Amino acid sequence: MQILVRCSKCDAGLPIRVADAPAAIRCGRCGRDIPLEVTAAPVAGRGVAPCPACRGGEFYRRKDFDPKVGLAVVIAGATISAIFYWFGRDLIAYSILAAAALIDLIVYGRLKDITVCYRCHTEFRGAVRPTAPAFDLHIADELEQEYERRIGRR
Numbered sequence: 001m002q003i004l005v006r007c008s009k010c011d012a013g014l015p016i017r018v019a020d021a022p023a024a025i026r027c028g029r030c031g032r033d034i035p036l037e038v039t040a041a042p043v044a045g046r047g048v049a050p051c052p053a054c055r056g057g058e059f060y061r062r063k064d065f066d067p068k069v070g071l072a073v074v075i076a077g078a079t080i081s082a083i084f085y086w087f088g089r090d091l092i093a094y095s096i097l098a099a100a101a102l103i104d105l106i107v108y109g110r111l112k113d114i115t116v117c118y119r120c121h122t123e124f125r126g127a128v129r130p131t132a133p134a135f136d137l138h139i140a141d142e143l144e145q146e147y148e149r150r151i152g153r154r
């Protein structure tokens, strides 16, 4: 199982492996020390709680999706189709737009689910099947604020 810890200071993503997780990691970008507390649960594949980075117990599930990739496909599709549209090839232009949307859909459907910590945005990939509920904006608001107060970011 892979864990991607988010630095609470600079938001850098710091990948660690559960099996040989250290007691603390240092952020390579800003030098902040982040204490880790990996419990037996994720190692044994029994869920991820509590979060090793913030001890939080609330998680949500989301697709392992890089929004930048999806956006790139849409932009590329729109650009190419605009060129065809400019030359009066409407039908080709619309087909390319539709194809770009379809590619996005297919890619999205094949993505695996990952588990994300509401508080510190640490991501959990692999061994553990994500059982957390879908993202809830209300919960996220509350827990993020609580966490940021605790680490003194607000």
Ligand SMILES: [Zn+2]
Residues within 6 Å of the ligand: 007, 008, 009, 010, 011, 012, 027, 028, 029, 030, 031, 032
């Ligand atoms: Zn950092």
Ligand SMILES: [Zn+2]
Residues within 6 Å of the ligand: 051, 052, 053, 054, 055, 056, 117, 118, 119, 120, 121, 122
């Ligand atoms: Zn956390």
